[in-house]
Amino acid sequence: MTDNLSGWKCTACGLVSFADGGDCSGCGSSDTAPFADSGDGELLSWSIVRVAPERFADMAPYAIGLVQLTNGERLLGRLQSIPAEDEGIGSPVSFLRFEEGGSLLFSTS
């Protein structure tokens, strides 16, 4: 299994961040350890944004999801496609890539 998702986990506050550089983007601590994960997990819940903030208006409608990685870490990101009503919660998801601004994109199949 390859580690598709890599960043830093802060030893002080527990935050996982994917920014360049090893300092914690949450609390500033330099006490961080490399974080590497396959990016595979399951979908805890999801929704479709139909009324979007101004900077995302051109993309709407789009799906966002709360993902629990296999290693236990929880992350929120956009889903590549809108799940069908009968899939969704509990279905497998994989990290696909970082989007502009550093947000996470997951695939749902």
Place this chain on the structure above:
Amino acid sequence: MSRKDNTRAVAIVGVGDTRFGKQEGTGISPLAVSAARDALVDAGLEAKALEAIYVGNFCGEVLTGDALLGSLIANRLGITGVPAIRMEGACASGGLSVQAAIQAVRYGMVDTAMAIGVEKMTSQTTGVTTQALASAGDQAREMSAGATFPSLFGMIARAHMARYGTTREQIAAVSVKNRKYGALNPRAHFQAEVELNQVIESRPIADPLRLLDCPPISDGAAAVIVTTLERALDLVSDRAVNVAGTGQASGPVALSDAKDITQLEAPRAAAQRAYADAGLSAGDMQVVEVHDCFSISEILAIEALGIVPEGEGGVATHSGFTAGQGGPLVNSSGGLLSKGHPIGATGTSQVVELVRHLRGEAQYQAFGASTVGLAYNMGGAGAVATVTILERN
């Protein structure tokens, strides 16, 4: 008069507000001043009697350009020289301002303080307003992915449905109840009832939530004056409403940091603190104003407040339990869904409505007399919570 912990007994002596809704041509400070003057008249006080002012406001600088609202509103009320502080806790800004005023009197800093909550929202486009509201989330980790508050609560709703079997109809029943109560409230933004199928068939906003699961974007202000119980009895005699207890808590800003997105921790912690402070329990509450920022939020709220067991909020709402059929009256003002949600004003307005209900004012007479109740205000998705328990003399 003092409390068991030797702090001073505090009471609410005056309340005031504006109508909630689109108030074309009225700026943020006239809204606040109008509510404040109403409260002063209600209490029989002059503005110069106020020794501290706490202004709850979420994002005046983005929505109106005005940020320094503590001093600005004090200036417009003709008061200078007293502490005048803006308080921000996203949608709980108003609840924070009320509790700050209560603590200032309770701990002896001043004898009389005013809390004002205000937001002017309708002068911006929906896109700008949605983006401003999203500033109450974790920007780097969640909102940067395009999450909005309706979608965060959409995820909560979907998880609650999957975990507890809560149905779309049960969630919609919150909107039906609150719109029914709002139709009785002359200050509510929406004064028309809706039916269950109208909620379920309204325009999707953030699945599974639809337009009628969401509050309107409103302008509005509300104000509360607190003083010592002794002074309150002198001023307004039996119209004084005692502050029985308060509780406050913070929680994760990011939804992904919540241990359980269907059971947010801060509201539960704030409620437990308030019950302990008041020496009362959930079962004692007869009237409850809760933060129904979406229909699902009221279901989470009644579970967090201990009014119903975990997971039973949907069934309880659909059965009429929260319409006084076995349980307390929940959101008899119409709640945020019907009355409106001018962010910074909301928590202050909840206390205003609760005071009016406990006093038995005209709008609430049909519900019969109640003596004790609470107001629960939440900021973000469980990031800030305030619970204020009031009791009529």
